[in-house]
Amino acid sequence: MQKSVFKYLIIVVSFALATISCTKDVDFNQANDILLTPVFESDLVYINVPANKFLVEGHEVLNLKDSVNIDFFQDEFIVDYLVKAEFMLETTNTINRAFTVQVDMFDAFNQLQHTFSFSSGASPNNGEVVTQHIEVFEGNSLVALKNTTKLVFTLTIQPGEPINESTPGRIILKSKGTFYLNIDSLL
Template sequence: MKRYQINRVLGILLLVISSFSCSSDLNFDQVNDLKLKPVVVANLSYFDVPANAFVENGIEYNMAFDALDFDLFRDKYFRSYLQRADLSFEVSNTINRSFQMGIVLMDENAQPIYTIPFDIPTYSGNAVVVKKTDVFQGLKLDLLKSAKKMGFVIAMNPGPVLSENSLGNLKLRSSATVYLTIE
């Protein structure tokens, strides 16, 4: 019985203490001053091309092209909040040839509007890694927003002949870091 009385007294005491709280006038106008600045990182594209993909029926092809949809900015709210975008690329070469590569941003008519060029050195025992980050702000950001496709042009420079048994790969990894301001 004694325990019941102690719990009852503590419960009443707790209820009395919690009813005396401090409060102040709330200022909901502070919401108008709210500014969010999220940063979002996302994967863009990836490919892994083996050396023998440049050879078909014993004939070496010096050029490769592929395009994919790139309508990342179709949402009008996302477009209006976007302040900056950093496109980062990492190309790894383990093929005994050097390459010229271009990442081409194209408009809705598949016309090039911006190109990011790469010089990829020849593999010489250690994997060659080329990293590049392209920052899009201001007018350059407007070009990026208008891009609807991203193309990859790979041109093989002169060097040792490749065969269907050639070893090595050309790999690309890329990501986008976007900076938004929401007011």
């Protein structure tokens, strides 16, 4: 008698567990549809030079040039997921001379991949002349960006009122990059 009750009990319990623990329709393949679209912003370069920086041994130089080696854009994560980028450059000029900012982007073999430039007007009364430039990297220019390992910045002073040790004003450059990512896989 007791044995049959026990058997009966086991059957009832397992049957109950098997039937009541049902599930509704789920689809784990949805994980493959994942798309994260974060947008990151990062500072790039900044420059803050007084007018007399353009004097070398008493003589005016027209070009200030410098380069930055960077392997960030070749990172596998960036190569895979970066779909768009924007460089925003902003200059504030208080020198009574116009100037041009040129950015040249080179790959590992020193081949020019992309270049862009913009100009700022002079500041006759040393008030702030603010100029903004946004360079968008999409399509071919995005490919160029992902090849880039070196950035060369050139600041070229346009002709005008000569600069001496006491020439007032300065050039300020701020820049940031906006990086649009589409992360569509987890592995």
